[in-house]
Amino acid sequence: MDCVTTSSCSRLTSAVHSSLRNGNFSTSAPPLGLVGSWIGHYLLENLPRTARYDARVPTPILVGAEPFSVAGGPIGVVVLHGFTGTPQSMRPLATALAAAGFSVELPLLPGHGTSVADMVSTRWPDWSSVAEAAYGELAGRCDRVFAAGLSMGGTLAIWLAERHPDIAGIIAVNPLVDPPSSSFRDMLSGMLEEGAVSVPAIGSDIAMQGAPESAYDASPIEPMLSMFDGVDEIAARLGEVRCPVLLLSSRTDHVVPSESGDLLAARAPGPVERVWLERSFHVATLDHDAPELEARAVAFVNKVAVPAMSETERLISPEEVRHVARLARLALDDDEVGRYAVQLSAILEHVDAVRRLDTADVPPTAHPFPVENVLRPDTETLSLDRETVLAQAPVAEDDRFRVPRIMGEAP
Amino acid sequence: MTARQAPGIGSVAGIAAAVRSGEISARSVLQSSLERVADLEADLHCFNAITAEKAMADADAVDRLVGSGLDPGPLAGVPVALKDNLCTEGIPTTCSSRILAGWMPPYDATVVSRLRCAGAVPVGKTNLDEFAMGSSNENSGFHPVHNPRDRSRVPGGSSGGSAAVIAAGTAVASIGSDTGGSIRQPAAFCGVVGLKPTYGRVSRYGLIAFASSLDHVGPFGKSVKDTALMLQQMAGREPLDSTSADVPVPNYLDQIGQPVRGLRIGVPEEYFGEGLDPEVRSAVEAGIQELAKAGCEIVPISLPYSKYAIPTYYVVATAEASSNLARYDGVRYGVRAREGKTLAEMYRRTRDAGFGAEVKRRIMLGTYVLSAGYYDAYYLKAQRVRRLLASDFDRAFTKVDAIVTPTTPTPAFKLGEKMDDPLAMYLADIFTVTANLAGIPGMSIPCGKSREGLPIGMQILGKHFDEPMVLRVGHAVEHAMAG
Known part of the structure; x- marks a missing residue:
């Protein structure tokens, strides 16, 4: 398996990192936040701490935030990071998928991985077009393509599934699916009118100590509102997600509430396999359950891709x-x-x-040779000896078969 | 008669005659059979159990009768092997499944007691695909059987062990069961004769049920005549099996050797179409040519519903299997998983640990086609199509006396070749399942070999209870091919 971390991906994300990939960037800042919380309390408590950014020369890419690309086998997986995040958060999953023999594209989304200032002018169409390009890249050289994503990356995976009915399946880790309320959006718009550019982001939402996520410490407001437009779009079309879905939901998530996963599970008409991650917070790809998450993802791709590649329609979910x-x-x-x-x-x-054969006038056969009312004389004969029979039982007691309790059990 | 007479140890009629006359002892026949088992068994895995001690006692009993001037019966001293899904009192009967490991049936299957009454000496229980589900013997819960003709290949299934012992010469005759081809297909792969009688012809009491409307018990032998002699002792009405037919049993030797001139032999075009190995085709066509030379009238016929046979079969068979195998629950016999805290949990764990993959697959498929919302679409539908398939044969037998086809689309395949593709494995039974669905008799006889030396089988099908015709035609082909 050969890694082509630069060549093929540079096409996908050239706008972002064409000349920046060798820059250094200090990560002395504390573990950084992920997506700005549009849910409520955290943001409201921190409202005064807004910031302004000026457009300026592009900043070098954060360490570990480089895109990732592996030319593997005939099954491809697009892996997508979240809002204000970077490929760093998805690298372990991408690596596990690559190690399983799949082709992998993990692009760096526009405006991400450098500084918040670079992100301010980017919008949902910029990110989704990069996801689309990565999908197209894999579709061009793979038989079957999957999409996987964390948070907004999950939203993008759903977006791809809605656009591409032939997508093999999606893996959504704590995806944002449920559109935020209009009152919250109005509030953000109001802040924007008052001159605010961004709001603080939640710090690395990871249960495991010492596992920082490389992400911005603030969430730019205009891009965030644009992301919500994207969520509106995908939420309205969830009925078109017909492919198999692996939904990985953290039991505790301080960034995206579990209702988002519920909505996807309820509305997607294809088979949805939901797995709860008991020991992880939002960034589950870097948390305690990462090994399980990776194993589930690999198993999901394997089992879904096999029939798809033999072109067998899945009749049983x-x-x-x-x-x-x-x-x-x-x-x-x-x-x-x-x-x-x-x-x-x-x-x-x-x-x-x-099933397609017309058999309306054909009576069913129950017996290959017609036999009717087979009776025998009702005479007493010897039957099997009780002890002999019970001797063959796994557990017998007092002339009876013994079994475990039957009261109070689930059906 | 010497101990190492290759490839086996004589014919059924020859051994029985020699033992009955006192020319040789049943014990010496048995010893040569057991010696051959000792030589070959480690490589072939034909047997789940070799019951040497019990067989010695049986053989000695036969010899004592002869010594006392009494007749031990028409199968006197003939070493026979029994498929391990036939109950044998006091001898473990496993169906090659872990779930029945160690189980000792409290009674003999009717065919077993009939054979013993006729003087036959059971030498052991033969390996099979677990619960007779399979076409290669690779689904055995213990060991796959290797084909004695080419050990890299499967012997066929599910009665692979019973076919292989005849090919290897470790038994003179054997018993198998046939639900979708499980006697005829391994007979073809191993180059021996295997007969599935008419539904109801042979009692199934003591045969562990797989699919009750399709299950049959039948014999294997080296020759058509040996097979007929076995059937003679097995056939007939018996009250313990309510599906056994109250139809007189003819003398099955009567028509063997009778001229076949003037018989009308049907050749169904559907059995010679796409997917048939060219070598199998030319071998079977050569066999048909022999019948023509012997004066048979070869009649092209059509069995138009044949293409629905496999899907129909796999709906009916799995539905019945899911019901029949519900009894393996860890309560009355066999193995019980330890951890189950409640009854339902114990059932699930026992069945999960006890059944192999193919058995679970068929239980799942059968449960699915019987489940609410699918019963009409699958099971009832298949039972209707089954009537169409049977009526194909009814129509054909107004024009012909017997039908000949290839037994299998290909010669024996390699071990492991089809294990990952259950559907491809099911298609190995494409020419044999029709006789089970229709309940008509069918026999596979050796009919030439491929360039690689692999046996090829011809299948002869007859009307309900017309085993005499099947045997007569089979013997004519056997005779012509040998000459």
Whole structure:
């Protein structure tokens, strides 16, 4: 696997880092915030601390914020970072996907990874067009393409899924899906009119100590409002997300409330597999659950891509597989669920020929050779010896089969 | 008769006659069989259990009868192998599944007791795909069986062990079960004769159920005649199996060797289409040519619903399997998982640990097609299509006396070749499932070899209960190909 950290990605994000990639930047500042909190209390408490930025010469890229690109196999994954974040937050996931043999594009979104001043003039169309270009790049050389993203990166992944019905699947980590209230947006607009450019951002929302996120410490207001427009757009079209979705939700998230994930899970018509991350905050890609998150993402891509590449329509979703397993009293692990969804779909597709046959006038067969009312004389005969039978039981007691308790159990 | 007479140890009729006359002892026949087992078993894995001690006792009992001037029966001293999904009292019966590990049935299957009454000596339980679900024997919960003709290849399935013991000469005859081709397909892959009788012809009491409307018990042998002699002892009505037919059992040797001149042999175009290996095609066509030379009238026929056979089969079979396999719950027999705190949890854990992947796949598929909202679309629909498939044969048998086809689309494939693609594996049964759906008899006989030396099988199908015709035609091909 060869890394081409500069060449292919420079095309994608040339506006941002064409001449900047070798600059140095001190990270002596405290762990920096992520997306400005449009939710409420934090922002309101800090309202007076606004700042102004002037347009000025571009600043060098933050350390670790460089884009990442790996030319891997025929399955590609676009990986997208969040608002005011950088590829640094997504690098472990991107690396895990690359290590699994997938092609990966992790672009640096315009205005990100240098200084807030560079971001002030950028908007949702700038970021989404870079996501689109990365998708196109992978679609050009891969059979199947997935999109993965954190926070606004998740929003962008959904946006890609809505635009590209043939996308293989998306992985959304704490995505922003639920549009913020108009009162909140009005408040931000009001601040803008009063001359404010940005609001403070929440510090690295990571439960794990000593795992800083490389991001701006402030959220520029105009780009933020533009992002909300993008959220409006994707939220209105969630019914078009027909691909399989892996939704990774942190149990505790101080930046994006869990309602966003709920909305995606409820509205997306395709199969949504939701996994709760119990020990992580918003930036789950850098938190305690990162290893699990990476493993889930790799497994998801593997299981979804396999039938897609054999062009088998998925007739049975993983949810249905779980339902059937419950009926059949089988305990299946996630791997088995994924595998059976693929294999049973392929078999049922073959069976579909039978379903299409017109058999309105054909009576069903229950027996290959007609036999009716087989009776025998009602005479007493020897039956099996009780002790012999019980001797074969896993657990027997007092002439009976012993079983675990049956009261109070789940069905 | 010597111990190492290659490739096996004589014919059913030859051994029985020699033992009955006292010319050789049942014990010496058994010993040569067991010696051959000892030589080959480590490489082939045909057996789940070799019951040498019990077999010795049985053989000695046969010899004692002969010594006392009594007749031990028409299969006197014939070493037979039993598929390990037939209940054998006091001998572990596993279906090659972990979930039944160590289980000792409290009774013998009817075919087992009938064979023993006829003087046959069971030598062991043969390996199979778990619960008879598979076409390669690779789904055995223990070891895959290797094909004695080419050990890098599968013996077919699910009765792979029962077919392989005949090819290896470790038993003279054997019993298998056939739900979608599980006798005929391995017979073809191993180059032996395998017969699936008419539904209801042989009692299934003591056969561990897979798909009750499709399950059949039948014999394997080296020759058509050996197979007929086995069937003779197995066939007939029996009250313990309510589906066993109350139809008289003819003498199955009567028509063997009868001229076939004037018989009408149907050749269905659907069985010679796309996907048929060219070598299989030319071998089977050569067999048909022999029948023509012997005076048969070759009649091209059509069985137009054949293409629906595999999907229909896999709906019906898995639906019935999901119901039949519900009984493996860790309560009455077999293995129970330890951790389950509640009954439902114990069920799930037991079944998860006890069943292999293919069995779970079929239980899942069967549960799905029977579940609310899908029953009409899949199961009921398949049962209707099944009637269409059966009526294909009804129409054909107004014009012909027997139908010949290839048994399988290809010769034996390599171990591991199809394990990742269940659908490709299912298609290995494409020519055999129709006889199960229609309940008609079918037999596979060796019919030439591929350039690589792999056996090729011809399938002969007949009307319900017309095993005599199937055997007669089969013997004619066997005779012509040998000559």
